[in-house]
Amino acid sequence: MPIALYLVLREENLSQVTLAIRHLHDEQILLDNGGLYWVAVDQASDSAALAVQCLAAMPANARATLVCCEHSSQELASKLAADTGPGLLKLFDINKADIGLTLKSLVGELTRTAPAADSTLVLMLPDSAWQSDVAPQLQQCCLSLRQWLRARQCSLLVISHGQASQLHDRLLRLNDTLSGLAQLYRRDGGICYQLHYWRSELGVCSGQEFELELGEGGFALSVNEQANEQLSHTDDQRIYLTQRPVLEGSPPLSDQWRLFESREDLLQQASRARAASIIVAIDSNRDVEALARQIHALRERCGIALKIIVREMEPCLRYRDERLLVSCGANITVPYGTTLAHFFSIIDSVQGQTWRRSRITDFQLIFERLRPPAERGLLAPREFIRTLERVYSGASGEVSHQLLKLMPRGGLAIEQYLNQIGLRRFGDVACVVNGAFYLFLFACRADGLEPALGNICRLSWRDLFSDFQAFPGLEALPREDFLAETSLPPTFILAEERTAGSSAGAAGHGAYSPQRTTLPITDLCS
The missing domain is CATH 3.40.50.2300 (Response regulator)
Known part of the structure; x- marks a missing residue:
């Protein structure tokens, strides 16, 4: 971590720290001293907005520490108005390459920063941080953090970003360790806030879902939710x-x-x-x-x-x-x-x-919003990446897709397998990088993957490929390798050219046409 920066902003009376999502009840957003809270966000921009909103709402006498990976702590702090935020804010940044080792010694790193009692820590991490070979076990890390937080009466808010469903499933099993768990994600043009459970001095909330809106001041309960929070019964409700x-x-x-x-x-x-x-x-x-x-x-x-x-x-x-x-x-x-x-x-x-x-x-x-991109079939790796960027950054990124890496079975070149692949749906695209076949299936659920592979492969896909690796999103791909490859496989281009040449030659010589032929009855019987 680099040397901390200190921002002294203002001083007022100390009050409680919350997520500050407007129009939610206090018991749904309050952070207790000694508590470990986790909000899983699917988009990095939304995680940044939530962090800034939480920091901006902190009281003037509060002391806070912001630790970022894949975000710039200084850039986030610069978004705070001069009259908002904690009186003392320490900023740290973690290199992405060092994230696994940092998590392994996270308690020691936080102790080294020497946060005072009753201070608040905001830790911003990508979901992929827990996929590092040297990263600690999630449960063990959270247990160590909880003990450390309770001993110092500090609160920690973890804001993770990414679409790693496996991480979310593991977090759901930590309800005895975490003080609160929520998800914030985009769905059908709206913003969904799913509160799995939240414990504070005001009580416990669980199993709640809200529609939010994002404005200049941050997240707030949507106008529709506010207007219809308490619906009166109508005469036709049982019709x-x-x-x-x-x-x-x-x-x-x-x-x-x-x-x-x-x-x-x-x-x-x-x-x-x-x-x-x-x-x-x-x-x-x-x-x-x-x-x-x-x-x-x-x-x-x-x-x-x-x-x-x-x-x-x-x-x-x-x-x-x-x-x-x-x-x-x-x-x-x-x-x-x-x-x-x-x-x-x-x-x-x-x-x-x-x-x-x-x-x-x-x-x-x-x-x-639900229309697939116009591309389909085999693309150059750079075009493949650009197509996926449009999908995941746009609204269609809210639909479940499948992004796979398939390795060819046997010692043949990957190009020799391409004639067995047929991508007919718009939005289904593929490319070849470093001898591996990357496949993206638009609007495909995980339970529909096997039938989809059966539809696009003329032979059984298990006869063509040894196995596949599924990626949670675009950020999991080796982007540099894709940008380094700019063209289609040469053999595939030649095959297309031969097909085009054969078609042109056939057109020049004239096509065969069927003619009616009548066979004698004796020939039919024989």
Whole structure:
């Protein structure tokens, strides 16, 4: 760590330290002395905004230490206004290459900085920090930190950034060690804040989810959340408006059910509802966009208390289609093959729910957010990286994708396997770097990876490749290797040129055309 810098900003009476997310209750954001709190953020820019907001809200007599890796502590401190922040702020930066060793001796490093009692530490780390070969075990590190914090009555806020789901799963198992755990991530154009648990002197909060907005002053509870935090019960909350095919010929369960032959009649009646359950059917992929538009208009007209349920009557919805329907206002999509009894249980489970997604008034904007990039097939490594940057930096980065590295089986060159790969969907791209095959599948869930590999490989993918390595995001790739490679594999270019030449030659000589031939009956019998 470099020599610390000291910023003396102002002095006032000492008060409590919080995350300072506006309009959340104190028990949801308060940090206790001796507590270890962790907020996992998917985007680095959002983690920086949260850190600045927390520091800016600290009282004038507070003493704080900011330790950063992949962020600049001086740059973050420079965003504090002259009349905000702690009276004393120490700044430290950790080199990314040294992060594993630093974590291994983190307690000793923090002791060396000699924070005073009742001080607050903010530690900003990438998720990849725990993937270092020399990094300590996460649980053991947190236990050591908790003991150290309690002995000195200091509080520590860890703000990690990245999309490493394995790290999040490990953090969920540390509820006896951490004082608080929350996630902040982008979803469908909005910002979701998921509070797994939070302990302070005001009590314990758990299992809560909020929609936030990011403005000049930092994060705050969204206007929609504030307006609808306490929804009053309405007269139609136990009314069910449904298309007749949804019930598979069964009669209405009670007088509260209203059946309609067509979707248009159902939606016209639903436009006057406020908290009823609206159940629509879909049996063709061609109807997805039209249904999404209708659901979006219904949600805009009726508000967030309406329960909109889409039942798939034939297997037609892809992952992206489901996300589009939910982003436009559906509470849930029920997959094809769900039994009628299970379907009724699902309907019961959504009663009392409110639709908590970000409300975007422009349907075309929602549609564009989930549109795949125009590229597909084999790309040059540099173009591959640029395509993925657009995906992960844009809204489509909120959809689950698969980023893989596959090693060829046997001693053949990777280019000799390319003829067995067919990437037909827009957004599915690949490249070759240092003899390895890198593959990106747009809008593909982890449970759909095996079928996807089966669709794009003419032979079994296990016969072509020995295994694959999945990456959590773009930051996990060896970026320098990709930028050093600027062209497609030469043999692949030659193969394309030969194909083009063969097609041109065939066009010049004229193509063969089929002719009718009648065989004698004797020839047919023989």
